[in-house]
Amino acid sequence: MASIVATADEAVAGIAHGSTVLVGGFGLAGVPMDLIDALVRQGATGLTLVSNNAGNGTAGLAALLDAGRVRKVVCSFPRQSDSQVFDRLYRAGKVELELVPQGNLAERIRAAGAGIGAFYTPTGVGTPLAEGKETRVIDGRAYLLEHPIKGDVALISAYKSDGLGNLVYRKTARNFGPVMATAATTVIAQVTEIVPVGALDPETVITPSIYVDRVVQAAAREPGACGVC
């Protein structure tokens, strides 16, 4: 059940050095920008960052990386046209990379949330990303054994929360939010709007309140003002 907090700084309070932090978003959709900015201010370091991308431009995750807070990145798609901060740190040996196919990344996060000890996936078989992984043939098909990715903290963005922390998302901004919300010890959501308990249709809730610890209303943001748009 969520506590509704007043500021993003309050929302990220207490994130420990060395934490594994799951961060939602794909491209810019669903990125919890206020929470990431607050995490930069908060100062936790030695972080393992689990996210689909490794930062764009100079804001958000790129700023977190640039501030030297990230020890390791677990992601599917670090290299983009504007991933210069990650690129520089990686080439300088200042950040470790674990590259995970996007579907295995999502499923490993789900497994952590769902209490699955490990699972066999066909994705990656016969590729360099299979190196060091157990393989097994089941019913004539080859699979790799993949393990859960559990976060100490998840930072996600949703559209609306009710007063308990039930969340709904909007369009493709849903992406990693719902699975990350299941897979971290402390789940922190920024939302566009907070509505009273009972205002969300129970059929449409995507992340039930059981998964959410803290909710903060996102600051109003000028289009294009986030530095990465």
Added chain:
Amino acid sequence: MASIVATADEAVAGIAHGSTVLVGGFGLAGVPMDLIDALVRQGATGLTLVSNNAGNGTAGLAALLDAGRVRKVVCSFPRQSDSQVFDRLYRAGKVELELVPQGNLAERIRAAGAGIGAFYTPTGVGTPLAEGKETRVIDGRAYLLEHPIKGDVALISAYKSDGLGNLVYRKTARNFGPVMATAATTVIAQVTEIVPVGALDPETVITPSIYVDRVVQAAAREPGACGVC
């Protein structure tokens, strides 16, 4: 993408002898009664039935069992106050039972739909239901290896379908429908209402049309008239 068919008999046409049939529902909520009745008429035999329960009273799955069509039942909760048909057949050695904890049942069906070769679950460790299953300790905790349950056919019940087969459910009648819809070669849904394409909010679709092959509007049913209510 679904074909909208006119009758339940048309919907279940072609189900082969010896098929594995996933049947949605928990208690009476979400049970695709029209489709089960049609399957009784259709006559396929030697079926493996995968469902949470093994029939109540004398209608529905109980009628299918009573007609001698079911070789094996895979379920979590066969024995109930009114499961007399299953009880009789089981005690007479006329139907085989694979008892699966409810969560492992749901997850095994999901695995079939999600292309997972097998997974490690903590549920059932140290119990008689672990017999014959591979066990493995991961991070100090014991798990059992469980395999997917794939259907040749799934029979499910939903609330509304649009013309493509996008489905929404109602309250706890959702239960096994969404996972079974992902896990069978042919997925057949009975629905209370068929609405035009575009009439469902895309945020609220639970089973996307990609999973659904045939949809039929359920016959209007008198409350209490189904013989098991």
Added chain:
Amino acid sequence: MTAAAACDAETVEHARRGPLSTDELAARIALDIPPRSYVNLGIGQPTRIADYLDPAAGIILHTENGMLGMGPAAHGDEIDDDLINAGKVPVTELPGAAYFHHADSFAMIRGGHLDVCVLGAFQVSARGDLANWHTGRPGDIPAVGGAMDLATGAGQVLVMMSLFTRSGEPKLVPDCTYPLTGVACVSRVFTHHAVFTMTDNGVLVNETFGITLGELRERLDIPLVSGLT
């Protein structure tokens, strides 16, 4: 009295009264459920605990057939065939509820997100093994339902049962003779005669009702601890 306080205290004997009635037992268990927790009440007697939860405590009830925010039993016009609990009883929906499918529901259970579940039992062993799904008698048809998932996944597994069978045999035993549901999973046992906590130092008796600690020691075949100091 909180659970923690009870654990540290000497046994409180209420020997001058009779054993608790089942309603009193339900009320006693309700006292131990923390405010704002997410709770699954097993089918049968544990369902009654709901009537004794403080509405102001913000406790949210889970039913494994796909719902959080379950309200009291439905009556009259409230009855909706699509809205039932795990015991197949028509129930109601509270503001802030959410529906989800079976795989998501058991991911929630297995993933350790429920704070508490309360289950009935045939037997509990001194180390917290639970037996509640199968008599093991030849000819008896087992039905496991969600019991193994709940026993394995819930944060705290509480048991509500009678302490003795009708013929007077203890149900809290050195080792379960019935087939196990889960291993070392029970943290507390609530009976009409006494409340027990499983600790690393043995089975602690928190309270007795209509029986003294000394009499309990005579009737049970397990060592009993009185206080941890």
Added chain:
Amino acid sequence: MTAAAACDAETVEHARRGPLSTDELAARIALDIPPRSYVNLGIGQPTRIADYLDPAAGIILHTENGMLGMGPAAHGDEIDDDLINAGKVPVTELPGAAYFHHADSFAMIRGGHLDVCVLGAFQVSARGDLANWHTGRPGDIPAVGGAMDLATGAGQVLVMMSLFTRSGEPKLVPDCTYPLTGVACVSRVFTHHAVFTMTDNGVLVNETFGITLGELRERLDIPLVSGLT
């Protein structure tokens, strides 16, 4: 022309014209996508195929960041930051769309529910191995995204690429020298110079554009089959 028809026919040489333009290539691929199929078009050039799909064919586009029923690119007021495709380009929503989270999206891919995906490639081998995620050059930062999941999971994996590198080296090769994305997963390769089908009897040339079969045989290091009769 259907894919099946093309497979059985002798090679059709269009030698008097030049190679296909990229738009002509996109249009050629569109011809091979069956009506009513569910299709994922990879980021980059394959995205263009959408412009050549027959709107009457009822083909439904999937984007792995959580959507079925994706429409054309968004322009002007249509642009919504929460609605993007896998290439992070703003897109639109068609009637009958559905949104889902990343784990569900990749369950759909991995589970074999997509009929077709079209991917770009660095290299494809004669047996259908795909290399499209990593140059393997020291210092180059790899990014796999959803490529391995799509290559492994889609019903048919089609490749859209140039047949030769800028320096004239063939990209259809005996064995990939680039790191693999998937093993024996590609069924057809569409290039500006020719269309190829991987068969049990070798690589079949379906059509050539601006080049003869004989010239192709000279430039490629793999045996080429012309017709299967």
